[in-house]
Amino acid sequence: MPARFRDFICTTQEVQLPASFGEASQSQAWNSAMAEELDAMARNGKDEHRIVEIKQTLHEQFTIKDLGAASYYLGLELRRGNDGIRVSQSKFTNDLLEEFQVSQNFRAHTPLGTIKPLHRDSVLFSQPHLFRKLVGKLIYLGFSRTDLSFAVQQLSQFMHAPTEDHWLAATHILQYLRNTSSLGLFFPTRSPLELTGYCDSDWGNCLDTRRSLSGYCVFFGGTWIAWKTKKQQAVSKSSTEAEYRNIVVAISELLWIHYVLESLRVSVPRPIPLYCDNESAITLVADIFTKSLCAPLFLRHCGKLNLEGFACRGM
Template sequence: MDLRRVPVAKLATVRIVIALAIVKNRPLCQLDVNNAFLHCYLDEEVYMVPPAGYKKARKGQVCKLKKSIYGLKQASRQWNKELSKLLKNLGFQQSKQDYSLFTMSLEGEFLVILLYVDDMLITGTSTAQIDGVKKALDKAFTIKDLGDLKYFLGIEITRNSDGTFLSQRKYIKDVIFYAGMDDCSAGAVPFPSLKLSTEHGELLKEPDVYRRLVGRLLYLGITRPDLSYSVQHVSQFMHSPRVLHLRAALHVLRYLKGTINCGLWFSAHSSLDLSAYSDTDWGGCQFSSRSLSAYTVFLGSNLKSWKTKKQRSGQ
């Protein structure tokens, strides 16, 4: 694990934790740590130029930091170490498959905490133990208890007795607005019948517009497996986007406008049997002659993971 990186949970893990809480009918709460990075003492010497307005420093003097601050490259590492240390002291064990996942078995009860920087999901079999963990976290860092999970990482979560619906409706509306496509007509299919090439077509004068759009489409992969092929296809041209590439990406937005209410449904009545499916074509990429592979993984009837990827070599 690279501790210089911000500790974030894998999106598949997020979906699994939510689905298990739904199937097992367990509470699912969200917490936020106030000013998380400012709670951490540095374990190395770090200096900074005195900030503007600070007049006590003489010419040539610098400030030695005792605690991490936002914008410091060591801040996320220190926060991860501090929070992991506390959770382990409380009795949690860190998963080796996903370092942001912590579990604890205590007095016949089972608790799960999932971290995404300073946001946390907590679920378990005992409401009393969940409340105890909240109090311990609040004493150490000061937390904001956001109650039952309703909105997380741009995902809207709607729960009832039959299951939970995950969608990114608000995020989709924002992406369409930023692209100036509010008045566009809805598209029936996620990808147009265009032959895209890495070499032919007019280059975009502002390639960053395309890159930002594709980046936003990639984030929709959290709840929209139907976009997997389309987004994989348009993301191949980030280094040198052309007019046709942008037209294809904007077509994806037209499709999203017509399917804005779509998302993932996690049934509360699902089994916990694991099943997986895969498929591949034969040299389907028209400009590299490589094959495309795809897979889906289900936990019972609930879809948990999926991917479309171009193979490394041609067939």
């Protein structure tokens, strides 16, 4: 094995793998090894001769085949251009539409449409396994389709006992996909390395539990990198509390992404903006350390979070 390649990989062989990210961040040996590994990757990524040498060494040891730049992987289609990389799942979507025999006579323009909120009180669907199969595929499709997050979350609540209304809502999503099968994510080649978050929630719209939904999305340099829709763990007594809980969830995600970027030596400007459309919740976050009445609510929801370096703003 050439000395250069041995130096490139020796750090990961000498350090024991940590059991968790928290353990890794506290290990000086692991941090040093990762720092050396990142430096080696940065050097090798700019040296074409070194890249060829590493590929040849890998081939001698493991018999590999260089397939060139990735274009398709596990249903994800990668298209490269001068302006960036586009990621979509159009083939997976078309196969899904063909599998479930979606009619071409009607095409929806929104994932869920203007139907009433989904709940449990309805006639049970006669083929629950078919519903579970479809929702599972829609969850996988969500890797590149941010617009399906809310709709799929709504359907995922009823996997154990789907009803006829739930099946109609699922087929409505398929009609929407027929009209938008080519949509996906775009990663531009040039964009500012800035983190930005957006969050929003409803208030008690679940007819079964009256719990609210939290939703957020995170942009890095103008590109979606994280998004989620999830039901809150407790019933909120006001829309302000529901939005406040959502802000806490979004800040937790932004903190985690920021720590990951720091470990990769990517500098992110501070403060990190988080946009919310509820003025009461924004005021509550801004004055959390000056108003004693807010202290119990703060400690209950985000007492362990470090809010320094964040700016909550209205939309």
